[in-house]
Each structure stands twice: as structure tokens, then as C-alpha cells.
Amino acid sequence: MTAANPRPRIVTISVVLWLVWLVGCVLASVVGFVEFPSSVLVTVVSVVLSLVVWGLVGWAVLRVSRGSATARIVLVVVAVARALLSLGNGPSTLLLTALSAVAAVLLFVPAARPFFTRR
Numbered sequence: 001m002t003a004a005n006p007r008p009r010i011v012t013i014s015v016v017l018w019l020v021w022l023v024g025c026v027l028a029s030v031v032g033f034v035e036f037p038s039s040v041l042v043t044v045v046s047v048v049l050s051l052v053v054w055g056l057v058g059w060a061v062l063r064v065s066r067g068s069a070t071a072r073i074v075l076v077v078v079a080v081a082r083a084l085l086s087l088g089n090g091p092s093t094l095l096l097t098a099l100s101a102v103a104a105v106l107l108f109v110p111a112a113r114p115f116f117t118r119r
Contacts, residue, residue, distance in 0.1 A: 007065065010111050017103035018061045018075060024096050025082065026054050064107065069116040076104045 029050045033043060057078055063071035079100035086093045106112065 007067070008111050008115055010106050010109055011065070011115055014103045014106035014112070015061060015065045017099055017106070018057075018064070021079075021096060021099045021103060022054060022057055022061065024092070024099070025057075026050075028092060028096065029054070067115050072107050072116055075107070079104050 033046065037043065038046070057075070060068075060071040060074045060078070064075060079097075082100065083097045086097065107116070
């Protein structure tokens with residue numbers, strides 16, 4: 001973010017929605033680990049993979065807040081993948097899918113596009 005190209009409010013709203021989505025996904029992962037216990041090895045591998053994935057998503061949200069066009073695409077791909085992997089898992093999944101869809105669309109509205117131009 002520079003003084004010449006300040007972050008539009010719509011991008012800030014999207015970033016906040018992405019952060020809420022990320023917290024919801026992390027909580028859903030924790031609940032899944034508690035409700036469906038597995039062997040120690042499977043649990044450890046799942047926790048490590050979850051931490052890596054959610055850490056990368058958090059990094060992409062940070063990059064989007066700074067105007068990265070690439071991170072914007074990464075977040076859309078992650079949201080689509082998460083939605084496809086979560087089809088039919090209940091109301092919380094539907095809510096998280098809707099939240100990520102709104103957050104993704106906000107990054108592509110005309111008011112947001114100039115913020116993501118290549119620098």
C-alpha cells in the first residue's frame with residue numbers, strides 16, 4: 001500500500017472477511033480433529049498439514065491487503081478447493097463457503113481492481 005495507491009475500503013472489507021473465514025476454517029479443523037480422532041500418526045500429519053495450509057492462506061491474505069494480484073488469485077483457488085472438498089458437510093460449511101465467495105467477489109469489483117495492478 002502506498003500513498004499514491006491507497007487500499008480501497010472494499011479491499012479492507014474483503015480482507016476482514018477472509019480473516020473471519022480463516023478463523024472459521026481453523027476452528028472447523030480443530031473440531032474435526034476432536035470429533036473424529038484417529039491414530040497418533042494420522043492426527044499429527046493432519047495437524048501439521050493444516051497448520052501449513054492455513055499459514056499459507058494467512059500469508060496470502062496479508063499479501064492481498066498489500067495489493068498482490070497473485071495472492072488474490074491464490075485465495076480464490078483456495079476458496080474454490082475448500083468448497084469442493086467440503087460439499088455437503090452441514091450449515092457451517094455452507095456459511096464458510098458463502099463467506100469466501102463474497103470475499104472473493106469483493107476483490108474483483110471495479111472499485112478494487114486498480115489496487116491490484118502490477119507494480
